[in-house]
Amino acid sequence: MLNEGGFVNINESEVSILGYGNVFYKMFVNSPNIVLLADEDGKLILANRMFYRIVKDEIVDKNIFDIFNFNKDEITTHLKKNEELFIEKFIYNKYGKELWLKIHFYLVKHKERRFLTAILNDITDIVEMTRRIDDDEMMLSNILNGVEDFICMTDLGGTITYLNSSAERILGFKKEEMIGKKLSEYFHQDELEEAKKEFQNLLDGKGVIDKRKFRLLNSNGEYIWFEFIHSSLIEENNVKVGTILICREITEKIRMEHENKKIAQELEYERLKSEFLANVSHELKTPLNVIYGIVQLMEMFKNKNETTEFVNNFDKFFPILKQNTYRLLRLTNNIVDLTKADAGFLTLNAENVDIVYLVEEICNSTRNYLSSKNIELIFNTEVEEKVIACDTNKIERVILNLLSNAVKFSNNNGRIEVDIREIPGKVQLTISDNGIGIPKEMLNEVFDRFKLVDTTLTRENEGSGIGLSLVKEFIDLHAGTIEVESTVGLGTKFIITLPDITLEDESAASYSEKNYLEQVHVEFSDLSK
Known part of the structure; x- marks a missing residue:
């Protein structure tokens, strides 16, 4: 002791x-x-x-x-x-x-x-064993620090426990600043919830965070795109103690993808624009040729002093002349409005209008024409009168354009339905038909500028491909929305919503049927054969 x-x-x-x-x-x-x-x-x-x-x-x-x-x-x-x-x-x-x-x-x-x-x-x-471990750790550290990818280790709570030199270089933060903090603090808000879910799935053994794209905050307050190329659990004695995540910076790759996509879109736009110009040229040339042919006949009759022959053929030539004039006017109006929309000069001349009366009158003005095509028109409304602020000229052109499309792609003995109803804060207008329908993969393109939905569907019907684009421009101008639903072989439905608002100190305007008949001839001009 x-x-x-x-x-x-x-x-x-x-x-x-x-x-x-x-x-x-x-x-x-x-x-x-x-x-x-x-x-x-x-x-x-x-x-x-x-x-x-x-x-x-x-x-x-x-x-x-x-x-x-x-x-x-x-x-x-x-x-x-x-x-x-x-x-x-x-x-x-x-x-x-x-x-x-x-x-x-x-x-x-x-x-x-x-x-x-x-x-x-x-x-x-x-x-010596400690030395070897230290040497191995140093070697591993040198290897990890030499890797260009971002390597991070966390505990099971997502707290950062290790970062390699590339993480420091890419994000700009010192390792000491980040170690001990939650990795989630650096995720972009838009991807944060998804990142948390993926991390939990990794801990639960439900999957790995591979090939996922996320943004992480750098020291400049900017977000850098990363792709998680590997993730796994760290275990000691068969017990989970943390995770290792390997991420690759893809900011430049994303930028190049966006740039290439933009270039591809621009090239596609130019291609469609060229097709559009060629189509418009054809659209302009067709009625002009007809009109020019009639003018030549009239001149021939005059030169031969065949007044009687001219008079006898007047009833035959005049409807053709007028019809093709309407076609030129319709195309010209569309091109002018399209140019105004591109330049930002398209304006809304709004006034308080009974939208139910307006739409019903427009529909009534088309009944004779639709009857001649064996197409039934059904008008339904849940409200007898509804005054809202709108541009009557533009709403008229929207309705007639959609009816024209419905006729164009309807079969003989077809049916077109026009419905109006109120929804909270809005008025909803639906135009549906039981025609040939639009393929699902093309629904997102129906309102695109210069885009014809399908040349195989429109081959028998003339069209410049800008009508529906202008329809959307007019509805957007009203702060409304337009959607399309369609099933091939069953028909198509266009759903328009307009804000339920009125102008102060304005009374509802009223219009006569003859206002619409002339516009019906213009909007339906490319349907006559």
Whole structure:
């Protein structure tokens, strides 16, 4: 046991009586560790076999402090204040090989004498293993830091525990700034919920966050696009402790994709524009040729003084002349309005109008024409009168254009329905037919500028391809919406919503049927054969 001075008291009589002396000596000699006994000045008295095997062959007049190059004063002073001392020391063994020792010093007191005892453990393997681990970690760190991709490790709560140098370089934050923070703090708000869901799925073993695109905040307050190319769980002893995420910066790739998409769109726009111009040229040329042909006939009759022949053919030529004049007027109006829309000069001449009466009158003005085509027109309304602010001329052209389309793509004995109803804050107008319908993949293109839905569908019917585009422009001008639903073989439905608002100090306007008949001839001009 230890006395007040920190020394071990050895009671010799107790040792001899109990017969422990020989036991202690054998333990000393055969210990797998180096065991040394020296006097208070450090002169070696005893050394066990392991010392001779490893350190020295001869210890005559050797001092323990000299053998291991220890500072005597530091060690003895420490031992007087403390009961023991641990030191790790690097030496060379007697074969010149590196040796790391962990030395345990303590003082023993026996018969008023003080002895210095040292037990030396060979920790060379542990030190070398630690070195290898450190070297491996350094190598791994160098490898990870040399990778161009963003590498991040988190705990199970999403807190960042490691970042490679590329993460620091790409985002501009110091590693110390980010480590300890939630990775979610750097996600763009638009992708945050999806990122959290993906992270949870990874933890639950439901999937990996591969090929997902997210934006992360950089030090300049900007968001950089990344693609997660790998994600996995980190486990220790089969227990999940964290995640590793590898991300590749794709900001430039995204920019190039957008640029290429923009170029492709511009090229497609130019192609469609060229097709449109060719189509418009054809549209203009067709009625002009007809009109020019009639003019030539009239001139021929005049030159031959065949007045009677001219008069006799007047009823035959005049409807054709008028019909093609309407076609030219319709196309010209569309081109002018299209140009105004592109230039931002398309204006709304709004006034308070009974929209129910307006739409019903427009429908009534088309009944004779539709009857001649064996097409039934049904007008339904849930409200008898509804005054809203709108541009009557533009609404008239919208309705007639949609009716014209319905006729164009309806079969013989077809049916067209026009419905009006109120919904909260809006008026909804629906025009539907049971015609040939529009393919699903083309529904998103029906309102595109210069776009004919399908040339195979329109081949038998003339058209410039800008009518529905203008319809949408007119509805947008009213702060309304227009949607289309269609099923091939069953028909098409256009749904228009207009704001339920009126102008102050304005009374509802009224219009006569003859206002619409002329416009019907214009809008339906390309349907006559």
